[in-house]
Amino acid sequence: MFLLRKAEPKDVSDILRLIKELAKFEEMEEQVVLTEKELLEDGFGDHPFYHCVVAEVPKESQSIEGYTVIGFAMYYFTYDPWIGKLLYLEDFYVMKEFRGYGIGSEILRTLSETAVKTRCSGMHFIVAEWNTTSIEFYKRRGASDLSREEGWRLYEIDKINLLKMSSK
């Protein structure tokens, strides 16, 4: 038994814990520098940079370490100049001991419902190419790999270079 609900300010420490667990799975744990304070300010202030849903289980079903918030998805709205609004899924994670119960599927279903209701033309996200379990999960549900099909590559300019560019 579980419930999905909108995240609240009190959830930020659980959200950060789950973010770190997912980063560990993606083999990039040391890259998480975000703090609870930033998550709070950026998600629950005047202009939220993200939206979040959390999966919660009752106290009797809590995790081995005693957690009841056992999954989350973070998303925001982006814009495609060809088709308009999109829902972008940034992170999507369910703790290992709670997998296989349909929680991940339900999260994805809820988000796609949100996308349809808010007039989004699509739901986009990125996946690491070695993450075959996740890729299969999405492909089974009709997702397309745009990097493979159309040749899109993700590029990034870090803070140092960003500052260099903005000061010219």
Place this chain on the structure above:
Amino acid sequence: MKFTIREGKPEDCKDIERMIMELAVYEKMPDQVKISHKELERDGFGPNAYYKFLVAEVPEEQKSKDGYTKVGYALFFYTYSTWKGRVVYMEDLYVMPEYRGKGIGKALMANVAKVGKEKECVRLQLSVLDWNKPSLEFYLAKGAEDLTAKEGWHHIRFHGEALNNLAQEAP
């Protein structure tokens, strides 16, 4: 050549619609453009704007052969990294062919970086097509890194029927 870079206004949307199509033709996907200046006006302004844009404008004396003075644009929005925080994502960067090589693209991008810096963004992200050598070189010269090559990230999409099916899937 004289030009100015300024924030986009609702009346710019017709020119943006024109340039979006020019960029889509360059990217070999013009049939994928489904929205017009109407949606751009509705979605780019007001308290719930979904994107922002900058326009590059030249004086009347330097207008294009077809009579346009708005000759380039950059369209961007804010995203979020659960590892690092606020990110500025540059969705489109375009300068009309007859105005290239004069520093307009550079200036547009520098201004996006400036806006990102003001909003305390930790990085700028964008996507490029793998065959688009001139653009790849332009970005690499500014210190961009190919994360698809470096970390294996692939863009995935659910749209149309796949999205609707997913929304209706029984738990």
